[in-house]
Amino acid sequence: xxxxxxxxxxxxxxxxxxxxxxxxxxxxxxxxxxxxxxxxxxxxxxxxxxxxxxxxxxxxxxxxxxxxxxxxxxxxxxxxxxxxxxxxxxxxxxxxxxxxxxxxxxxxxxxxxxxxxxxxxxxxxxxxxxxxxxxxxxxxxxxxxxxxxxxxxxxxxxxxxxxxxxxxxxxxxxxxxxxxxxxxxxxxxxxxxxxxxxxxxxxxxxxxxxxxxxxxxxxxxxxxxxxxxxxxxxxxxxxxxxxxxxxxxxxxxxxxxxxxxxxxxxxxxxxxxxxxxxxxxxxxxxxxxxxxxxxxxxxxxxxxxxxxxxxxxxx
Amino acid sequence: xxxxxxxxxxxxxxxxxxxxxxxxxxxxxxxxxxxxxxxxxxxxxxxxxxxxxxxxxxxxxxxxxxxxxxxxxxxxxxxxxxxxxxxxxxxxxxxxxxxxxxxxxxxxxxxxxxxxxxxxxxxxxxxxxxxxxxxxxxxxxxxxxxxxxxxxxxxxxxxxxxxxxxxxxxxxxxxxxxxxxxxxxxxxxxxxxxxxxxxxxxxxxxxxxxxxxxxxxxxxxxxxxxxxxxxxxxxxxxxxxxxxxx
Numbered sequence: 095x096x097x098x099x100x101x102x103x104x105x106x107x108x109x110x111x112x113x114x115x116x117x118x119x120x121x122x123x124x125x126x127x128x129x130x131x132x133x134x135x136x137x138x139x140x141x142x143x144x145x146x147x148x149x150x151x152x153x154x155x156x157x158x159x160x161x162x163x164x165x166x167x168x169x170x171x172x173x174x175x176x177x178x179x180x181x182x183x184x185x186x187x188x189x190x191x192x193x194x195x196x197x198x199x200x201x202x203x204x205x206x207x208x209x210x211x212x213x214x215x216x217x218x219x220x221x222x223x224x225x226x227x228x229x230x231x232x233x234x235x236x237x238x239x240x241x242x243x244x245x246x247x248x249x250x251x252x253x254x255x256x257x258x259x260x261x262x263x264x265x266x267x268x269x270x271x272x273x274x275x276x277x278x279x280x281x282x283x284x285x286x287x288x289x290x291x292x293x294x295x296x297x298x299x300x301x302x303x304x305x306x307x308x309x310x311x312x313x314x315x316x317x318x319x320x321x322x323x324x325x326x327x328x329x330x331x332x333x334x335x336x337x338x339x340x341x342x343x344x345x346x347x348x349x350x351x352x353x354x355x356x357x358x359x360x361x362x363x364x365x366x367x368x369x370x371x372x373x374x375x376x377x378x379x380x381x382x383x384x385x386x387x388x389x390x391x392x393x394x395x396x397x398x399x400x401x402x403x404x405x406x407x408x409x
Numbered sequence: 410x411x412x413x414x415x416x417x418x419x420x421x422x423x424x425x426x427x428x429x430x431x432x433x434x435x436x437x438x439x440x441x442x443x444x445x446x447x448x449x450x451x452x453x454x455x456x457x458x459x460x461x462x463x464x465x466x467x468x469x470x471x472x473x474x475x476x477x478x479x480x481x482x483x484x485x486x487x488x489x490x491x492x493x494x495x496x497x498x499x500x501x502x503x504x505x506x507x508x509x510x511x512x513x514x515x516x517x518x519x520x521x522x523x524x525x526x527x528x529x530x531x532x533x534x535x536x537x538x539x540x541x542x543x544x545x546x547x548x549x550x551x552x553x554x555x556x557x558x559x560x561x562x563x564x565x566x567x568x569x570x571x572x573x574x575x576x577x578x579x580x581x582x583x584x585x586x587x588x589x590x591x592x593x594x595x596x597x598x599x600x601x602x603x604x605x606x607x608x609x610x611x612x613x614x615x616x617x618x619x620x621x622x623x624x625x626x627x628x629x630x631x632x633x634x635x636x637x638x639x640x641x642x643x644x645x646x647x648x649x650x651x652x653x654x655x
Contacts, residue, residue, distance in 0.1 A: 314564070
Protein backbone atom coordinates (compact mmCIF):
# COMPACT_ATOMS: atom_id res chain seq x y z
CA UNK A 95 0.00 0.00 0.00
CA UNK A 96 2.75 2.46 1.07
CA UNK A 97 4.72 1.35 -1.94
CA UNK A 98 1.79 1.88 -4.29
CA UNK A 99 1.37 5.43 -2.99
CA UNK A 100 4.99 6.52 -2.74
CA UNK A 101 6.24 5.01 -5.99
CA UNK A 102 4.44 7.55 -8.18
CA UNK A 103 4.40 11.15 -6.88
CA UNK A 104 1.89 12.31 -9.50
CA UNK A 105 -0.51 9.56 -8.55
CA UNK A 106 0.00 10.36 -4.87
CA UNK A 107 -0.96 13.98 -5.54
CA UNK A 108 -4.09 13.00 -7.47
CA UNK A 109 -5.15 10.62 -4.72
CA UNK A 110 -4.39 13.26 -2.07
CA UNK A 111 -6.45 15.88 -3.89
CA UNK A 112 -9.35 13.49 -4.40
CA UNK A 113 -9.22 12.46 -0.76
CA UNK A 114 -9.19 16.09 0.39
CA UNK A 115 -12.18 16.85 -1.82
CA UNK A 116 -14.16 13.93 -0.44
CA UNK A 117 -13.39 14.97 3.15
CA UNK A 118 -14.39 18.57 2.39
CA UNK A 119 -17.70 17.46 0.87
CA UNK A 120 -18.38 15.11 3.79
CA UNK A 121 -17.68 17.81 6.37
CA UNK A 122 -19.80 20.40 4.56
CA UNK A 123 -22.64 17.90 4.21
CA UNK A 124 -22.63 17.12 7.92
CA UNK A 125 -22.15 20.68 9.13
CA UNK A 126 -24.53 22.58 6.89
CA UNK A 127 -27.96 22.23 8.46
CA UNK A 128 -29.65 24.77 6.21
CA UNK A 129 -28.96 23.63 2.64
CA UNK A 130 -29.93 25.73 -0.32
CA UNK A 131 -33.49 24.61 -1.15
CA UNK A 132 -35.00 25.88 -4.39
CA UNK A 133 -38.81 25.67 -4.59
CA UNK A 134 -38.75 22.99 -7.29
CA UNK A 135 -36.58 20.63 -5.26
CA UNK A 136 -38.33 21.05 -1.90
CA UNK A 137 -39.74 17.53 -2.05
CA UNK A 138 -36.32 15.89 -2.07
CA UNK A 139 -34.68 14.14 0.87
CA UNK A 140 -32.89 16.87 2.90
CA UNK A 141 -29.68 14.82 2.87
CA UNK A 142 -29.63 14.94 -0.92
CA UNK A 143 -29.96 18.70 -0.76
CA UNK A 144 -27.19 18.87 1.82
CA UNK A 145 -24.92 16.78 -0.33
CA UNK A 146 -25.68 18.85 -3.40
CA UNK A 147 -25.02 22.13 -1.61
CA UNK A 148 -21.81 20.71 -0.17
CA UNK A 149 -20.62 19.63 -3.62
CA UNK A 150 -21.20 23.12 -5.04
CA UNK A 151 -19.44 24.75 -2.09
CA UNK A 152 -16.52 22.33 -2.27
CA UNK A 153 -16.08 23.01 -5.97
CA UNK A 154 -16.08 26.76 -5.24
CA UNK A 155 -13.40 26.24 -2.59
CA UNK A 156 -11.29 24.18 -5.00
CA UNK A 157 -11.68 26.78 -7.76
CA UNK A 158 -10.71 29.47 -5.28
CA UNK A 159 -7.54 27.60 -4.29
CA UNK A 160 -6.69 27.09 -7.97
CA UNK A 161 -7.18 30.78 -8.67
CA UNK A 162 -4.99 31.80 -5.72
CA UNK A 163 -2.36 29.39 -7.02
CA UNK A 164 -1.90 31.55 -10.10
CA UNK A 165 -0.77 34.56 -8.04
CA UNK A 166 2.76 35.28 -6.81
CA UNK A 167 3.52 33.97 -3.33
CA UNK A 168 3.10 37.22 -1.37
CA UNK A 169 -0.25 37.83 -3.07
CA UNK A 170 -1.31 34.28 -2.23
CA UNK A 171 -0.61 34.91 1.45
CA UNK A 172 -2.52 38.18 1.42
CA UNK A 173 -5.35 36.60 -0.54
CA UNK A 174 -5.77 33.79 1.96
CA UNK A 175 -5.62 36.20 4.90
CA UNK A 176 -8.20 38.54 3.42
CA UNK A 177 -10.59 35.75 2.44
CA UNK A 178 -10.42 34.06 5.82
CA UNK A 179 -10.75 37.38 7.61
CA UNK A 180 -13.87 38.22 5.61
CA UNK A 181 -15.30 34.78 6.43
CA UNK A 182 -14.62 35.40 10.12
CA UNK A 183 -16.31 38.80 9.89
CA UNK A 184 -19.28 37.22 8.11
CA UNK A 185 -19.48 34.72 10.97
CA UNK A 186 -19.56 37.56 13.52
CA UNK A 187 -22.01 39.51 11.36
CA UNK A 188 -24.43 36.61 11.56
CA UNK A 189 -24.83 37.28 15.30
CA UNK A 190 -26.61 40.54 14.52
CA UNK A 191 -24.31 42.51 16.79
CA UNK A 192 -25.18 45.91 18.20
CA UNK A 193 -22.30 48.08 17.06
CA UNK A 194 -23.58 51.09 18.95
CA UNK A 195 -23.26 49.06 22.15
CA UNK A 196 -19.70 48.08 21.24
CA UNK A 197 -18.84 51.68 20.39
CA UNK A 198 -20.18 52.76 23.78
CA UNK A 199 -18.15 50.21 25.73
CA UNK A 200 -14.93 49.86 23.78
CA UNK A 201 -13.34 52.91 25.34
CA UNK A 202 -13.62 51.44 28.83
CA UNK A 203 -12.54 48.03 27.58
CA UNK A 204 -9.32 49.61 26.32
CA UNK A 205 -8.52 52.16 29.03
CA UNK A 206 -9.28 49.78 31.89
CA UNK A 207 -9.19 46.25 30.44
CA UNK A 208 -6.34 46.41 27.97
CA UNK A 209 -4.29 48.58 30.29
CA UNK A 210 -4.67 46.07 33.13
CA UNK A 211 -4.07 43.07 30.88
CA UNK A 212 -0.90 44.61 29.49
CA UNK A 213 0.26 45.65 32.97
CA UNK A 214 -0.20 42.15 34.37
CA UNK A 215 1.31 40.45 31.31
CA UNK A 216 4.32 42.73 31.01
CA UNK A 217 5.15 42.48 34.70
CA UNK A 218 4.71 38.69 34.69
CA UNK A 219 6.79 38.29 31.54
CA UNK A 220 9.58 40.30 33.11
CA UNK A 221 9.56 38.29 36.35
CA UNK A 222 9.15 34.98 34.52
CA UNK A 223 12.20 35.75 32.37
CA UNK A 224 14.32 36.40 35.44
CA UNK A 225 13.02 33.22 37.10
CA UNK A 226 13.68 31.25 33.92
CA UNK A 227 17.27 32.45 33.70
CA UNK A 228 17.99 31.56 37.32
CA UNK A 229 16.05 28.29 36.99
CA UNK A 230 17.93 27.26 33.86
CA UNK A 231 21.31 27.86 35.46
CA UNK A 232 20.15 26.02 38.58
CA UNK A 233 18.91 23.08 36.53
CA UNK A 234 22.35 22.70 34.98
CA UNK A 235 24.07 22.86 38.36
CA UNK A 236 26.26 20.02 39.58
CA UNK A 237 25.13 20.84 43.12
CA UNK A 238 22.37 18.42 44.09
CA UNK A 239 20.56 20.81 46.42
CA UNK A 240 20.32 23.51 43.76
CA UNK A 241 19.24 21.01 41.12
CA UNK A 242 16.68 19.58 43.56
CA UNK A 243 15.16 22.98 44.24
CA UNK A 244 14.98 23.85 40.55
CA UNK A 245 13.55 20.54 39.42
CA UNK A 246 10.93 20.51 42.19
CA UNK A 247 9.89 24.03 41.22
CA UNK A 248 9.52 23.29 37.51
CA UNK A 249 7.74 20.02 38.19
CA UNK A 250 5.22 21.56 40.59
CA UNK A 251 4.41 24.70 38.62
CA UNK A 252 4.22 22.93 35.29
CA UNK A 253 2.16 20.22 36.89
CA UNK A 254 -0.67 22.28 38.39
CA UNK A 255 -3.30 23.99 36.26
CA UNK A 256 -2.64 27.73 36.15
CA UNK A 257 -6.18 28.42 37.30
CA UNK A 258 -5.51 26.30 40.40
CA UNK A 259 -2.29 28.19 41.09
CA UNK A 260 -4.15 31.50 40.97
CA UNK A 261 -6.75 30.23 43.45
CA UNK A 262 -4.16 28.65 45.72
CA UNK A 263 -2.02 31.77 45.87
CA UNK A 264 -4.97 34.15 46.27
CA UNK A 265 -6.90 32.07 48.78
CA UNK A 266 -4.06 30.06 50.33
CA UNK A 267 -1.52 32.71 51.24
CA UNK A 268 -3.99 34.53 53.56
CA UNK A 269 -4.41 31.20 55.41
CA UNK A 270 -0.78 31.37 56.47
CA UNK A 271 -1.18 34.99 57.48
CA UNK A 272 -0.09 36.77 54.34
CA UNK A 273 -2.92 38.70 52.73
CA UNK A 274 -2.27 39.30 49.06
CA UNK A 275 -4.17 41.51 46.64
CA UNK A 276 -5.81 40.07 43.54
CA UNK A 277 -3.40 41.71 41.10
CA UNK A 278 -0.20 40.67 42.91
CA UNK A 279 -1.63 37.17 43.30
CA UNK A 280 -2.32 36.98 39.58
CA UNK A 281 1.12 38.31 38.66
CA UNK A 282 2.76 35.90 41.08
CA UNK A 283 0.90 32.89 39.71
CA UNK A 284 1.57 33.81 36.08
CA UNK A 285 5.24 34.52 36.77
CA UNK A 286 5.80 31.27 38.63
CA UNK A 287 3.92 29.15 36.11
CA UNK A 288 5.50 30.68 33.01
CA UNK A 289 8.86 30.89 34.74
CA UNK A 290 8.72 27.11 35.07
CA UNK A 291 7.96 26.57 31.39
CA UNK A 292 10.54 29.10 30.32
CA UNK A 293 13.16 27.55 32.59
CA UNK A 294 13.04 24.52 30.32
CA UNK A 295 13.21 26.68 27.20
CA UNK A 296 16.22 28.59 28.51
CA UNK A 297 17.94 25.39 29.65
CA UNK A 298 17.45 23.76 26.26
CA UNK A 299 18.72 26.91 24.54
CA UNK A 300 21.81 27.12 26.71
CA UNK A 301 22.56 23.41 26.36
CA UNK A 302 22.29 23.64 22.59
CA UNK A 303 25.43 25.79 22.46
CA UNK A 304 28.43 23.53 21.80
CA UNK A 305 30.66 22.88 24.81
CA UNK A 306 33.59 24.33 22.88
CA UNK A 307 32.11 27.80 23.34
CA UNK A 308 32.24 27.75 27.12
CA UNK A 309 35.64 26.02 26.99
CA UNK A 310 36.91 28.72 24.66
CA UNK A 311 35.64 31.36 27.07
CA UNK A 312 37.07 29.58 30.11
CA UNK A 313 40.44 29.13 28.42
CA UNK A 314 40.56 32.89 27.88
CA UNK A 315 40.16 33.38 31.61
CA UNK A 316 36.50 34.40 31.69
CA UNK A 317 34.66 33.54 34.89
CA UNK A 318 31.58 31.29 34.60
CA UNK A 319 29.15 34.21 34.93
CA UNK A 320 31.03 36.26 32.33
CA UNK A 321 31.09 33.32 29.96
CA UNK A 322 27.35 32.81 30.42
CA UNK A 323 26.38 36.44 29.83
CA UNK A 324 28.95 37.43 27.19
CA UNK A 325 29.31 34.21 25.20
CA UNK A 326 26.61 31.61 25.82
CA UNK A 327 23.40 33.62 26.27
CA UNK A 328 23.79 35.85 23.21
CA UNK A 329 24.06 32.70 21.11
CA UNK A 330 21.35 30.82 22.98
CA UNK A 331 18.98 33.75 22.36
CA UNK A 332 18.52 32.72 18.76
CA UNK A 333 17.16 29.37 19.95
CA UNK A 334 15.36 30.76 22.99
CA UNK A 335 13.45 33.57 21.27
CA UNK A 336 10.92 31.70 19.08
CA UNK A 337 9.49 29.48 21.85
CA UNK A 338 9.70 32.38 24.31
CA UNK A 339 7.68 34.54 21.93
CA UNK A 340 5.17 31.71 21.94
CA UNK A 341 5.10 31.80 25.74
CA UNK A 342 4.60 35.57 25.77
CA UNK A 343 1.63 35.26 23.45
CA UNK A 344 0.20 32.41 25.51
CA UNK A 345 0.69 34.39 28.71
CA UNK A 346 -1.06 37.44 27.28
CA UNK A 347 -4.15 35.31 26.89
CA UNK A 348 -3.69 33.25 30.05
CA UNK A 349 -3.69 36.53 31.96
CA UNK A 350 -7.47 36.30 31.35
CA UNK A 351 -7.57 33.57 34.03
CA UNK A 352 -6.80 36.25 36.60
CA UNK A 353 -10.35 37.50 36.03
CA UNK A 354 -11.56 34.70 38.35
CA UNK A 355 -10.20 36.59 41.35
CA UNK A 356 -11.94 39.77 40.24
CA UNK A 357 -9.18 41.73 38.56
CA UNK A 358 -10.62 44.21 36.11
CA UNK A 359 -8.63 43.11 33.11
CA UNK A 360 -9.92 42.60 29.59
CA UNK A 361 -11.59 39.23 30.12
CA UNK A 362 -13.33 40.30 33.31
CA UNK A 363 -14.77 43.38 31.64
CA UNK A 364 -15.77 41.38 28.58
CA UNK A 365 -17.78 39.04 30.82
CA UNK A 366 -19.36 41.72 33.00
CA UNK A 367 -19.91 44.74 30.74
CA UNK A 368 -22.42 42.95 28.55
CA UNK A 369 -24.51 41.62 31.43
CA UNK A 370 -26.77 44.61 32.11
CA UNK A 371 -28.06 44.74 28.55
CA UNK A 372 -27.72 41.06 27.64
CA UNK A 373 -25.04 41.95 25.11
CA UNK A 374 -22.60 39.18 26.07
CA UNK A 375 -21.54 38.16 22.60
CA UNK A 376 -20.70 41.75 21.60
CA UNK A 377 -18.26 42.11 24.44
CA UNK A 378 -16.76 38.65 24.02
CA UNK A 379 -16.11 39.15 20.32
CA UNK A 380 -14.70 42.63 20.87
CA UNK A 381 -12.37 41.39 23.58
CA UNK A 382 -11.33 38.46 21.35
CA UNK A 383 -10.37 40.79 18.55
CA UNK A 384 -8.41 42.96 20.97
CA UNK A 385 -6.51 39.90 22.26
CA UNK A 386 -5.77 38.96 18.68
CA UNK A 387 -4.47 42.43 17.84
CA UNK A 388 -2.23 42.42 20.91
CA UNK A 389 -0.89 38.98 19.91
CA UNK A 390 -0.12 40.23 16.42
CA UNK A 391 1.84 43.03 18.04
CA UNK A 392 3.88 40.48 19.99
CA UNK A 393 4.39 38.35 16.88
CA UNK A 394 5.77 41.39 15.11
CA UNK A 395 8.08 42.22 17.98
CA UNK A 396 9.29 38.63 18.04
CA UNK A 397 10.14 38.64 14.34
CA UNK A 398 12.08 41.89 14.76
CA UNK A 399 14.09 40.50 17.67
CA UNK A 400 14.74 37.25 15.81
CA UNK A 401 16.09 39.18 12.86
CA UNK A 402 18.39 41.11 15.17
CA UNK A 403 19.86 38.03 16.84
CA UNK A 404 20.21 36.21 13.52
CA UNK A 405 22.72 38.74 12.19
CA UNK A 406 25.94 36.82 12.75
CA UNK A 407 24.50 33.84 10.92
CA UNK A 408 24.09 35.66 7.64
CA UNK A 409 26.97 34.98 5.33
CA UNK B 410 71.58 27.05 36.84
CA UNK B 411 68.68 26.31 34.48
CA UNK B 412 65.63 28.57 34.67
CA UNK B 413 62.79 27.40 36.83
CA UNK B 414 60.35 25.32 34.76
CA UNK B 415 57.21 27.10 33.58
CA UNK B 416 55.08 23.98 33.80
CA UNK B 417 55.54 20.89 35.93
CA UNK B 418 53.40 17.80 36.20
CA UNK B 419 54.37 15.25 38.80
CA UNK B 420 52.65 11.92 39.24
CA UNK B 421 49.40 13.15 37.67
CA UNK B 422 46.56 10.64 37.47
CA UNK B 423 43.17 11.19 35.94
CA UNK B 424 40.33 8.85 35.18
CA UNK B 425 36.89 9.16 33.64
CA UNK B 426 34.96 6.60 35.68
CA UNK B 427 36.74 3.30 35.24
CA UNK B 428 38.75 4.56 32.27
CA UNK B 429 42.29 5.65 33.13
CA UNK B 430 42.93 8.72 31.00
CA UNK B 431 46.28 9.69 32.50
CA UNK B 432 48.62 7.50 34.54
CA UNK B 433 51.53 8.87 36.48
CA UNK B 434 52.39 11.74 34.14
CA UNK B 435 55.58 13.54 35.08
CA UNK B 436 56.83 16.30 32.87
CA UNK B 437 58.45 19.68 33.12
CA UNK B 438 58.66 22.37 30.50
CA UNK B 439 61.22 25.17 30.68
CA UNK B 440 60.47 28.74 29.60
CA UNK B 441 60.94 29.08 25.87
CA UNK B 442 60.79 25.35 25.28
CA UNK B 443 58.70 23.88 22.45
CA UNK B 444 57.24 20.48 23.14
CA UNK B 445 55.30 18.42 20.63
CA UNK B 446 53.03 15.71 22.01
CA UNK B 447 52.00 12.86 19.74
CA UNK B 448 50.50 9.42 20.05
CA UNK B 449 47.56 7.36 18.88
CA UNK B 450 44.04 8.68 19.44
CA UNK B 451 42.75 8.11 22.94
CA UNK B 452 46.26 8.13 24.37
CA UNK B 453 45.56 11.09 26.67
CA UNK B 454 47.40 13.86 24.78
CA UNK B 455 44.49 16.28 24.75
CA UNK B 456 43.49 15.38 28.29
CA UNK B 457 46.99 16.18 29.48
CA UNK B 458 47.13 19.65 27.99
CA UNK B 459 43.56 20.36 29.05
CA UNK B 460 44.66 19.59 32.62
CA UNK B 461 47.47 22.13 32.33
CA UNK B 462 45.05 25.05 32.08
CA UNK B 463 42.48 23.57 34.40
CA UNK B 464 39.85 22.73 31.79
CA UNK B 465 39.90 19.19 33.19
CA UNK B 466 40.35 18.41 36.87
CA UNK B 467 42.88 15.75 37.82
CA UNK B 468 42.65 13.36 40.72
CA UNK B 469 46.18 12.71 41.91
CA UNK B 470 49.56 14.35 41.63
CA UNK B 471 50.43 17.98 41.23
CA UNK B 472 50.51 20.46 38.39
CA UNK B 473 52.18 23.84 38.67
CA UNK B 474 52.03 26.59 36.10
CA UNK B 475 54.29 29.65 36.47
CA UNK B 476 54.92 28.66 40.05
CA UNK B 477 51.22 28.30 40.96
CA UNK B 478 49.88 25.03 42.27
CA UNK B 479 46.86 24.33 40.07
CA UNK B 480 43.91 23.24 42.19
CA UNK B 481 40.22 23.03 41.35
CA UNK B 482 39.54 26.40 42.98
CA UNK B 483 38.01 28.89 40.59
CA UNK B 484 40.41 31.74 41.48
CA UNK B 485 43.49 29.57 40.98
CA UNK B 486 42.18 28.26 37.66
CA UNK B 487 41.37 31.75 36.49
CA UNK B 488 44.79 33.08 37.47
CA UNK B 489 46.53 30.19 35.70
CA UNK B 490 44.43 30.56 32.56
CA UNK B 491 45.54 34.16 32.23
CA UNK B 492 49.11 32.92 31.84
CA UNK B 493 48.14 30.18 29.38
CA UNK B 494 46.70 30.63 25.91
CA UNK B 495 44.91 27.73 24.30
CA UNK B 496 44.09 26.94 20.69
CA UNK B 497 41.52 24.24 19.99
CA UNK B 498 41.00 21.83 17.14
CA UNK B 499 37.55 23.34 16.48
CA UNK B 500 38.73 27.00 16.81
CA UNK B 501 35.92 27.86 19.26
CA UNK B 502 35.64 31.41 18.01
CA UNK B 503 32.51 33.16 19.26
CA UNK B 504 30.19 33.25 16.23
CA UNK B 505 28.07 36.16 17.49
CA UNK B 506 31.07 38.49 17.70
CA UNK B 507 33.20 39.95 14.94
CA UNK B 508 36.85 38.94 14.63
CA UNK B 509 37.94 42.10 16.43
CA UNK B 510 35.31 41.66 19.17
CA UNK B 511 36.49 38.06 19.65
CA UNK B 512 39.98 39.38 20.32
CA UNK B 513 39.09 42.21 22.71
CA UNK B 514 36.48 40.38 24.84
CA UNK B 515 38.84 38.76 27.33
CA UNK B 516 41.36 41.63 27.56
CA UNK B 517 38.46 43.95 28.41
CA UNK B 518 36.56 41.73 30.82
CA UNK B 519 39.35 39.69 32.37
CA UNK B 520 42.28 42.08 32.34
CA UNK B 521 40.16 45.21 32.67
CA UNK B 522 41.79 46.98 29.73
CA UNK B 523 40.10 49.95 28.12
CA UNK B 524 38.46 49.32 24.79
CA UNK B 525 40.98 51.47 22.94
CA UNK B 526 43.89 49.66 24.52
CA UNK B 527 42.36 46.24 23.79
CA UNK B 528 41.63 47.20 20.18
CA UNK B 529 45.19 48.40 19.69
CA UNK B 530 46.60 45.10 20.98
CA UNK B 531 44.11 43.08 18.96
CA UNK B 532 44.94 44.92 15.75
CA UNK B 533 48.62 44.31 16.33
CA UNK B 534 48.13 40.55 16.70
CA UNK B 535 45.60 40.31 13.88
CA UNK B 536 48.15 42.02 11.64
CA UNK B 537 50.75 39.54 12.77
CA UNK B 538 48.60 36.58 11.71
CA UNK B 539 47.86 38.53 8.52
CA UNK B 540 44.10 38.84 8.96
CA UNK B 541 43.64 42.46 9.95
CA UNK B 542 41.57 43.25 6.82
CA UNK B 543 38.92 40.80 8.05
CA UNK B 544 38.65 42.34 11.54
CA UNK B 545 35.03 43.41 11.14
CA UNK B 546 33.74 40.16 9.65
CA UNK B 547 32.06 37.38 11.59
CA UNK B 548 33.89 34.05 12.04
CA UNK B 549 31.53 32.18 9.72
CA UNK B 550 32.63 34.42 6.85
CA UNK B 551 36.24 33.19 7.17
CA UNK B 552 37.90 29.98 5.99
CA UNK B 553 38.99 27.38 8.53
CA UNK B 554 42.63 28.37 8.28
CA UNK B 555 41.75 32.03 8.77
CA UNK B 556 39.56 31.18 11.77
CA UNK B 557 42.37 29.23 13.39
CA UNK B 558 44.77 32.13 12.85
CA UNK B 559 42.23 34.41 14.54
CA UNK B 560 42.02 31.93 17.42
CA UNK B 561 45.78 32.14 17.83
CA UNK B 562 45.68 35.94 17.75
CA UNK B 563 42.82 35.94 20.26
CA UNK B 564 44.89 33.84 22.66
CA UNK B 565 47.97 36.05 22.16
CA UNK B 566 45.98 39.19 23.03
CA UNK B 567 46.00 38.00 26.64
CA UNK B 568 49.83 38.10 26.59
CA UNK B 569 50.21 34.49 27.77
CA UNK B 570 53.54 33.01 28.88
CA UNK B 571 52.61 29.60 27.53
CA UNK B 572 50.60 28.50 24.52
CA UNK B 573 48.81 25.16 24.33
CA UNK B 574 47.74 23.81 20.95
CA UNK B 575 45.25 20.95 20.86
CA UNK B 576 45.48 19.46 17.35
CA UNK B 577 45.21 22.92 15.77
CA UNK B 578 45.32 21.67 12.17
CA UNK B 579 43.30 18.46 12.42
CA UNK B 580 39.99 20.09 11.43
CA UNK B 581 41.45 21.99 8.50
CA UNK B 582 41.37 21.28 4.80
CA UNK B 583 44.86 20.22 3.66
CA UNK B 584 45.58 23.43 1.76
CA UNK B 585 45.02 25.50 4.91
CA UNK B 586 47.30 23.57 7.22
CA UNK B 587 50.41 25.41 6.11
CA UNK B 588 49.16 28.92 6.86
CA UNK B 589 48.42 27.90 10.45
CA UNK B 590 51.71 26.04 10.90
CA UNK B 591 53.58 29.08 9.53
CA UNK B 592 52.02 31.26 12.21
CA UNK B 593 52.92 28.70 14.87
CA UNK B 594 56.48 28.46 13.57
CA UNK B 595 56.89 32.24 13.71
CA UNK B 596 55.58 32.21 17.23
CA UNK B 597 58.09 29.52 18.19
CA UNK B 598 60.95 31.51 16.64
CA UNK B 599 60.01 34.48 18.80
CA UNK B 600 60.60 32.39 21.87
CA UNK B 601 57.07 31.52 23.03
CA UNK B 602 56.82 28.48 25.26
CA UNK B 603 54.61 25.99 23.46
CA UNK B 604 53.07 22.59 24.05
CA UNK B 605 51.50 21.30 20.85
CA UNK B 606 49.46 18.18 20.40
CA UNK B 607 49.86 17.56 16.70
CA UNK B 608 50.57 14.91 14.12
CA UNK B 609 52.36 17.36 11.83
CA UNK B 610 55.73 15.68 11.95
CA UNK B 611 57.34 18.25 9.65
CA UNK B 612 56.41 20.94 12.14
CA UNK B 613 57.72 18.84 15.01
CA UNK B 614 61.06 18.31 13.32
CA UNK B 615 61.46 21.97 12.42
CA UNK B 616 60.33 23.54 15.67
CA UNK B 617 60.25 21.15 18.62
CA UNK B 618 62.96 20.93 21.24
CA UNK B 619 61.44 17.70 22.45
CA UNK B 620 58.87 15.19 21.25
CA UNK B 621 56.72 13.35 23.75
CA UNK B 622 55.08 10.12 22.72
CA UNK B 623 52.04 9.03 24.71
CA UNK B 624 50.11 5.79 24.70
CA UNK B 625 47.27 4.63 26.95
CA UNK B 626 47.56 7.59 29.29
CA UNK B 627 51.31 7.27 29.83
CA UNK B 628 54.35 9.08 28.53
CA UNK B 629 56.14 6.23 26.80
CA UNK B 630 59.04 8.06 25.31
CA UNK B 631 60.52 11.53 25.10
CA UNK B 632 63.43 12.60 22.96
CA UNK B 633 64.67 15.39 20.69
CA UNK B 634 62.82 15.20 17.37
CA UNK B 635 65.74 13.92 15.33
CA UNK B 636 66.34 11.04 17.72
CA UNK B 637 62.64 10.28 18.06
CA UNK B 638 61.94 10.15 14.34
CA UNK B 639 65.09 8.30 13.28
CA UNK B 640 65.47 5.89 16.16
CA UNK B 641 62.35 5.52 18.32
CA UNK B 642 63.11 3.32 21.33
CA UNK B 643 59.74 1.77 22.21
CA UNK B 644 57.87 -0.72 20.07
CA UNK B 645 54.68 1.36 20.35
CA UNK B 646 56.39 4.46 19.00
CA UNK B 647 57.95 2.48 16.15
CA UNK B 648 54.55 1.10 15.26
CA UNK B 649 52.93 4.55 15.48
CA UNK B 650 55.54 6.21 13.27
CA UNK B 651 55.31 3.39 10.74
CA UNK B 652 51.56 3.94 10.49
CA UNK B 653 52.01 7.70 10.19
CA UNK B 654 54.30 7.31 7.20
CA UNK B 655 51.83 5.21 5.25
